[in-house]
Amino acid sequence: MMGERTVVQEELFYGFNLERHVPGDHLLRAIDRFVDLSDLRRHLAPYYSPIGRPSIDPELLIRMLIVGYCFGIRSERRLCEEVHLNLAYRWFCRLGLEGDVPDHSTFSKTRHGRFRESDLLRELFETVLRRCMAEGLVGGEGFAVNASLIVADAHRQRGVARTEDLPQAGRAVEEYLAVLDDAAFGAATPVPPKHLSPADPAARWTASWGGPAVYAYCTNYLIDVDHAVIADVEATTAVRQAEVGAARTMIDRTRERFDLWPERLIGDTGYGSAEMLNWLVHVRGIEPHIPVFDKSRRTDGTFSREDFTYDHDSDAYTCPGGKLLQNNRRSFTKPRSGVTKDDTRIYRASKSDCDACPLKPSCCPKEPARKIPRSIHEGARDMARDIAKTEAYATSRRQRKKVEMLFAHFKRILKLGRLRLRGPCGARDEFLLAATAQNLRKLAKICIAQSPMPAT
Template identity: 75%
Template sequence: MMGDRRIDQAALFYEFSLERHVPADHMLRSIDRFVDLEGVRAHLAPFYSLIGRPSIDPELLIRMLIVGYCFGIRSERRLCDEVHLNLAYRWFCRLGLDGDVPDHSTFSKNRHGRFRESDLLRHLFETVVDRCMREGLVGGEGFAADASLIKADANRQRCVPGAAGLPPEAASRAINEYLAVLDDAAFGGATPVVPKFISPADPASRWTGADKGPAYFAYSTNYLIDLDHAVIVDVEATTAVRQAEVGAVRTMIERVAERHDLQPARIAADTAYGSAEMLDWLVNKQQIAPHIPVIDKSGRDDGTFARSDFTYDPAADTYRCPAGKTLKRNRRAFRTPRPNAPPDDTYRYRASKADCDACTLKSRCSPNTPARKVTRSIYEGARDIAREIAKTDAYVTSRRERKKVEMLFAHLKRILKLDRLRLRGPQGARDEFHLAATAQNLRKLAKLIPPPVPATA
């Protein structure tokens, strides 16, 4: 039979438990176990006045931001609406049923003020990394590094030629931040090359066509991950050029060693990080084994002998050609001693013209020059070590494990919806990248660390 019509009749009293209405398997329950914000108030205390009207609880703002980045809610206006309506979000933010959700403008005010002045989001990220270490998710033996392009909040149709520079009447917070980082190795100082186009809305973003499609303005998010469980141990925002991305890896390795006392034995990365200077820094200054392909442009496609066909003798500091002749750096004594390091960081070894003239292999060695010349980088020793590592089984394993960082970037863009920045300027990029990396580590903790089993009666 048909049931009775339900009439909406307000009751005088309600008994409602917010705790009971949040499912036991909800992801926020697992994440909440690892969110430790006890130090947030102490960290921010110097940036609040001792008098005046009480402010919004900063812990509430941080919890709301964690919810937004864990569930891909990019808009702060929408985040406030979702927290207002969703019971699980209210439970996680400690709002109860009748707690007031702060206005969306509160986030902007605090972000541009005390959050950035205190570097709170970096502090929050490092706190989560420390928790991952205490839970045993960070081995510290092997790291991987890579960068991914994230579109900036800049219209590619509204740009000016890079050679023309910014118009003198242009003024904004993003432009002021750009001018402040012109000498920063991660942004303006990364390369002297003038970009093809500049965005007046976000001049620190870089015009790039690295994706082989239509060019756009972008930043690079750089990850340094531990290979055991793909925990992000450091993150850095840079402009979208290779020099800045390579420099970011150095910054992250040094920072992780200083703040977390982590010194890996090996690091895996792609060919973009295989420059001679980078390999030398890893091998000789950090004592880290580079599981990285070497950038080598010494091969030839005209059928003549390549540099690999010449044998280097480190004791005599000479090369020996396929015909058995010797190539030397200096074939005569100079009155003025030559500097040990050449200006372009490249040594040149030359064969004797008499040896080359009488050689039967000259047509395959130096058909267009009187004598053969071979160049060698001053960092060639580190490059040779990297080449030897590339022949080992451990290198093959590292190349396979390196894909974990690519999976994190895919998760960042597809699940957390961070394929385009919402904030502008270098500081905006740092804020978003720190929050996204924090959310990824929290989700990793929730997935890998099971909840405690309740004790039976």
Template identity: 60%
Template sequence: MMGRNLVARERTETINLEAFVPQDHLLRAIDRYLDLTAFRDHLKPFYSHMGRPSVDPELLIRMLIIGYCYGIRSERRLCEEVHLNLAYRWFCHLGVHDRVPDHSTFSKNRHGRFRDSDAFRELFESVLRRCMVEGMVGGEGFATDASVIKADAQRQRAVPGMERIDWGDPSRLARPVREYLAALEASVPTDPPKSISLTDPAASWTATAGPAFFAYSTNYLVDVKHGIIVDVEPSSSSHAAESRATRTMIDRTEQRLHIKPYRLIADTAYGSAAMLGWLVKDKGITPHVPVWDRSQRKDGTFIVGDFVWEPEADQYRCPGGKALRKEWRAFTHARVHVTKAGTVNYRSSGMDCAPCKLKPWCCPHTATRKIVRSIHEDARDVARRIMQTPEYAQSRRERKKVEMLFAHLKRILKLDRLRLRGPTGAHDEFLLAATAQNLRRMAKRLYVEGMVPTQPVA
């Protein structure tokens, strides 16, 4: 017999949200480890003690966490989803009949109190501290890398970097343009980029794969024990900017969280002489980083490795047994011999090279041989020795945890293109995404797998 279910749609139902949300639901797991007490205390000075009560900032943050955890990129759609989804209402502490905030409330708070107080940084670090309490941050090894995220800027709204741009009335400029001009005034003059976006001038013109586009880079510093993100920093899409971002993250983690790793894992982009020198000499961190070496030759002549370095004499010894020195005569005033690039040039003597039988394999097109040695060459030697160890091979495998986080960021969280413009917009989106990733990792690792926390929240 065919059954039939005709229930009056206007019938009033009594729903217990606590019983409605399954025990293994992701949001129930996240709610167990999300404590916004410190976040509220951080925001208190930015609210007046008079007037009507505002929309609860905790409600806005919980809604944003839902959006980033489930890849809901539009705030208008996020409000619709929270209105319809009972599990979302439970997580936001909303009853069935409670009103969901309007989507415009997010923009007003983001450009106001949240940005003035750096609230998203406080939120990220509060979640990170909870990860530390639960024992998910080892602090022994960190891995770093960057991923390119498309900016909200069209190719058609671009002008050549050499072209003079009339930005118009300063009082009517958009926020991303104001941020760009303020940063331009405070920075040291450099060569102009190839293209500049009129809507988001701070975005970098890059071509990682396929046609060029405007983008920012999100830089992660990840603890390799459980893949927890310990810091995140936006930057332009260049190797130099990404290396500077890594320095900023390591310094900030040490200052704010009192954590400094024993080893840093990274790819060749971070293997410059200046970066390795900073890690070894300034920070005392073991670099598990491939050395960025351009000394290899393709013409069959001797490479730098064929020359023997003699530190006591401060000179090289060529395969023919002759010396290469940074100076061949005494000067009245001592010279440093360090170039602007942070290198020292060592040259052979013309009297030694002219009769040498090895000259066709050493310097066939020049009178003498020159070797460029970095002032951080000792740090590069440390990195080269580490590359031969089993620990380095293990670090190569652990670096994949950063790549997995970037894949998760773009495929699951849907953050392959920014919705907010300017450096502050990138800053907010990257921090919220990293917060959501840490919450998901902690919730699935500890709650869903049946691990019960034994320590109270700090």
């Protein structure tokens, strides 16, 4: 028999408990245990006037942003609608059933103003990281570093060739001009970009991701490999030099603010330059579990540098024919360092030795004598090569995949394959909030699994 719903007269009063209608296993209920905003007002106090009409509660705005980035709600207009309708979102934002949701324009005004001036989002990220450390999720023994391209909010077919052709006003242009001397953006490389976007001039024109050229930024992660907790995040322009500089910045910042000093750093070949390896080994005392960036291997059938034996005591190479290659074959009145502008020393064989050598066709058939360049940081490179032969290095190669998985989560689950905010500050804001959301989800996943929440 077909059922029919009976019309019931509405009651005058309802007893509705919002706490009871949020499931005990909801992600926000787990995340709420680890969101500590107790210092928020103290941190923002210098940026608010003591008189005038009260503003929107900044804690509400932060909680709404956490909801948006945890659940991939990119539009602030849609975020306000979702918080208005979703009971779990209202519960997390402490709005109750009748609390008013702020207008979406409030986010833009506050984010471009007080939040950036006070660096609040960096403070929020570090507060969550301290909670990860308190829960024992950060070991500090091994770190992994990597970067990922994120497409900027700029049309790839609309660009100008010169800075002079940019519009003379606008926040994006002002931010671009402000970071021209910043090592993470304008000063990362002396090579000028081929195209500039009028909408976001600081975004770099690049095709290094293997697809068509786009305007993009890079998000750089430094993670602890124990539980893939993000220890630091940095926004840079999309060039390799900026990524290497960001790695140094993040390592130093985690040491200064959290006293975290890894024994080993895991990275790809992009971080295997001689200067970077020397900085890790001799300046910071960190083992580089990084492939050496080396172009010395020849492909024309002649001897490569690895076929020559270097002797530290005599500071000379021995060729396969048993002859010496030396850095200085004669003395000078004024001693010379023998170091080129590329930070290398050139070791040369004697022309008479090469002319009489039967191996010359396999060594230097087109040159009068063989030359071998050696970096002044070759000691650090040799150490990285020795580490690459160990079982610990093989383990590190597997652990490096954890940072790649975070980038996949960043783009597919949090839906951050393309930025919504423009300029270096916008990229920094989005990357900090995304990293904060990922650490909060990690806390909820691991700690709640270890100690299930009681049923409500």
